[in-house]
Amino acid sequence: MKSPLLLFALKCSVILYFAACSGITDYTSAVSATPLVTKGCWKVNLLTEAGTDQAGDLSGYCLTFDPEGGIKVTKDGKEISGNWSEDDILKRITISLDTNDPQLIMLNNYWSISSVSKKEVTLQNTKNPSYGRLQLTSL
Numbered sequence: 001m002k003s004p005l006l007l008f009a010l011k012c013s014v015i016l017y018f019a020a021c022s023g024i025t026d027y028t029s030a031v032s033a034t035p036l037v038t039k040g041c042w043k044v045n046l047l048t049e050a051g052t053d054q055a056g057d058l059s060g061y062c063l064t065f066d067p068e069g070g071i072k073v074t075k076d077g078k079e080i081s082g083n084w085s086e087d088d089i090l091k092r093i094t095i096s097l098d099t100n101d102p103q104l105i106m107l108n109n110y111w112s113i114s115s116v117s118k119k120e121v122t123l124q125n126t127k128n129p130s131y132g133r134l135q136l137t138s139l
Contacts, residue, residue: 033093033116034086037065037136045120046135047106055135057103063136073097073104080104086113092126107134 042065044058064072071084082097091113097104111123111134118138125132 031116032086032088033113033121034065034067036116036118036138037121038067039138040064041139042121042136043139044107044134045137046133048133049106050131054103054106057106061104062139071095071097073099073107082108093123109134 041062043063044055044061047054047058061073061075064074065084066072069083069085071082073080073082080097080099080101082095082099084093084095086093093111093113095107095109095111097108099105109132110126112126114122114124114133116122120138121136123134123136125134
């Protein structure tokens, strides 16, 4: 009598173990953008707003992401600073530049991380994914 009950308990334990492990990998398998973007200078390769590419307005800008949460945008000796952060759980990057420049204000947003590679990070507008897309390329 004890053997079937013990076998049933063992099967349930194994099922619970694998169910718990598969749930954890959803959070741990995501690739963080922080180790990549904090190395070197990045340029805006694509910035769509309402389906129109605005990247030409940001031509020549260099974005430098500090691991401590600071961001600097430089062009022709002019430097603008701000803050940025990455939320690994929500898979989102937040950019907040201290500027009134209408071209750079377009970067201020909550961006969902679409893809990350050594040379490129693609982000979507969190509030309206069909409205905006940002693609950064490493220089």
